[in-house]
Amino acid sequence: MAVSFQNDIMPLFKQFQAQMAWRLDLTSYDDVKANYQAILAQLTTKSMPPPPFPPLTDTQIGQFVQWMNEGFPP
Numbered sequence: 001m002a003v004s005f006q007n008d009i010m011p012l013f014k015q016f017q018a019q020m021a022w023r024l025d026l027t028s029y030d031d032v033k034a035n036y037q038a039i040l041a042q043l044t045t046k047s048m049p050p051p052p053f054p055p056l057t058d059t060q061i062g063q064f065v066q067w068m069n070e071g072f073p074p
């Protein structure tokens with residue numbers, strides 16, 4: 001299954017937008033693409049989202065990796 005920012009990545013991050021707005025806009029394609037390395041580091045170490053939020057599942061993190069590997073489809 002192809003992944004895209006609008007259909008897969010943005011909906012996954014939207015619930016956290018307000019808490020991260022001071023650093024980046026998790027619903028903005030340009031912001032997420034520009035910060036993909038920092039975001040990946042946070043996700044794979046399960047640092048973000050922080051407790052009490054449950055970490056993203058490996059499937060969800062896999063979607064982010066696939067989105068990167070496929071060249072950041074909008």
Ligand code: HEM
Pocket residue numbers: 013016019020023026035038039042048049050053
């Ligand atoms: C999937 C959701 C989230 C993603 C992808 C994300 C991503 C990030 C990124 C990329 C940074 C910067 C790290 C760096 O500069 O290297 C960061 C820092 C931070 N985020 Fe988030 N965040 C998420 C959710 C949240 C939530 C829900 C909160 C608060 C309830 C939060 C609070 C913070 C805080 C306090 C920092 C700065 C302290 C630190 O670096 O540990 N984040 N986050």
